[in-house]
Amino acid sequence: MIPTEPIGSIPRPTKLIEAVSALGDGTDPRLDPLYDEAVRETIEQLEATGSPVITDGEQRKYHNFWTYSVHGLANTAPDGFRIPFAAGHVRRMPRLTAGPFRYKRYADAYLDGALRCAHVPLKQAVISPSALSLLYPPGGIAGYARDEFIDDLLREHETEVRRCLQKGAYKVQIDFTEARMAVKLDPTGNLLHSFIDLNNLALSRFSSKDRQRIGVHTCPGGDRDSTHSADVDYADLLPSLFELKVGSFYIALAGEADRVRVLKMIRDYMKPEHRVFVGVIAPIDPRIETPEEVRDRLLEAAQYIPIAQLGATDDCGFSPFSDDTSTSRETAFAKIRARVTGTELAGKLLGAG
Amino acid sequence: MASDDPEEDELRTVALKNAESILSARRRAERALLAANEALERKTQELRDQREWFQVSLSSIGDAVITTDVDGMITFLTRWPNA
Numbered sequence: 001m002i003p004t005e006p007i008g009s010i011p012r013p014t015k016l017i018e019a020v021s022a023l024g025d026g027t028d029p030r031l032d033p034l035y036d037e038a039v040r041e042t043i044e045q046l047e048a049t050g051s052p053v054i055t056d057g058e059q060r061k062y063h064n065f066w067t068y069s070v071h072g073l074a075n076t077a078p079d080g081f082r083i084p085f086a087a088g089h090v091r092r093m094p095r096l097t098a099g100p101f102r103y104k105r106y107a108d109a110y111l112d113g114a115l116r117c118a119h120v121p122l123k124q125a126v127i128s129p130s131a132l133s134l135l136y137p138p139g140g141i142a143g144y145a146r147d148e149f150i151d152d153l154l155r156e157h158e159t160e161v162r163r164c165l166q167k168g169a170y171k172v173q174i175d176f177t178e179a180r181m182a183v184k185l186d187p188t189g190n191l192l193h194s195f196i197d198l199n200n201l202a203l204s205r206f207s208s209k210d211r212q213r214i215g216v217h218t219c220p221g222g223d224r225d226s227t228h229s230a231d232v233d234y235a236d237l238l239p240s241l242f243e244l245k246v247g248s249f250y251i252a253l254a255g256e257a258d259r260v261r262v263l264k265m266i267r268d269y270m271k272p273e274h275r276v277f278v279g280v281i282a283p284i285d286p287r288i289e290t291p292e293e294v295r296d297r298l299l300e301a302a303q304y305i306p307i308a309q310l311g312a313t314d315d316c317g318f319s320p321f322s323d324d325t326s327t328s329r330e331t332a333f334a335k336i337r338a339r340v341t342g343t344e345l346a347g348k349l350l351g352a353g
Numbered sequence: 354m355a356s357d358d359p360e361e362d363e364l365r366t367v368a369l370k371n372a373e374s375i376l377s378a379r380r381r382a383e384r385a386l387l388a389a390n391e392a393l394e395r396k397t398q399e400l401r402d403q404r405e406w407f408q409v410s411l412s413s414i415g416d417a418v419i420t421t422d423v424d425g426m427i428t429f430l431t432r433w434p435n436a
């Protein structure tokens with residue numbers, strides 16, 4: 001069987017988005033019943049697609065995959081850095097104003113409710129230390145050195161991943177969408193290497209057995225059917241990416257203009273202990289892929305990646321930002337169903353069914 | 354590497370300043386790893402010396418000594434003494 005896993009987010013139900021908007025803060029306890037219902041319904045729908053591994057659709061992650069762990073911290077301000085998207089809109093991240101740095105919430109909290117509803121293995125996505133490292137301001141913080149912040153950040157990330165593993169997450173996926181952004185910011189590659197170093201410092205705190213349950217996801221960063229780093233060439237990213245000490249890689253591929261070129265790079269740089277889940281569904285494309293398209297994309301990938309190391313995934317979550325309504329829930333589930341069915345078809349043809 | 358966008362320049366500055374701290378954290382981790390390796394090597398040598406001492410001691414006594422695991426398989430046997 002060729003393994004297939006989702007990335008994470010599913011668009012939130014309209015009534016949840018409206019309620020969050022009315023209350024002005026997605027962490028208001030009055031939203032709990034709506035969150036519970038959204039998680040339950042999302043898991044039911046994901047299981048109905050036949051997906052062998054699911055997520056909770058990140059229904060409770062507020063406001064997005066990047067800042068959920070720090071949203072509401074008293075020592076942050078809303079005027080941090082900006083992520084500009086190709087479609088013209090921007091998303092702004094928070095800025096740390098004082099030390100010490102501690103997470104407001106760890107992602108294992110989302111597992112509590114989700115595990116009660118799930119009947120198949122459940123994975124959990126967490127944000128990378130490199131993404132959160134950008135919270136520290138350029139001018140520094142009086143009495144809280146950058147070195148101290150990096151130490152705190154590593155410890156907080158380790159705690160989060162360990163808690164997810166201990167609670168029984170099937171996999172813990174580290175979202176590393178800023179990898180391509182790093183290349184864009186610094187084409188010399190030094191910044192990307194620094195991000196890889198930071199993430200590896202955290203990963204080296206885990207046993208090799210634990211690391212087999214940890215994966216890394218990279219994509220050009222999707223939001224409202226647009227991306228922030230699609231113009232970055234995979235050739236500048238993949239050689240370094242495979243230096244990360246994890247067992248699984250989730251690599252956006254369906255939206256790439258030249259998939260074969262990327263597959264050749266993956267073949268050249270992946271290591272024998274790696275499982276590479278290639279993106280066979282493009283969430284930012286409103287068209288629903290057919291199972292046959294998915295099958296053909298995997299047959300193509302199998303020409304470059306050994307079947308024993310191949311997996312299928314989506315290019316990205318379907319709504320990494322909680323207020324993103326560009327894709328409907330129905331479309332997301334239909335696309336996932338196509339991925340699951342298409343992966344089964346490919347598995348049978350490749351003798352892995 | 355300056356761009357027309359001051360915010361992008363600022364973000365690049367933050368990231369590159371962080372890189373120095375990351376390098377410093379990596380050096381600290383490497384030093385800790387080196388120290389742990391040295392401690393492990395010392396312990397390994399101590400255990401090796403201890404094992405050798407036991408083997409010599411057991412071999413030098415007059416009686417035969419046999420140890421087995423829970424399944425009764427022999428795991429240690431001293432040379433059989435001359436009758």
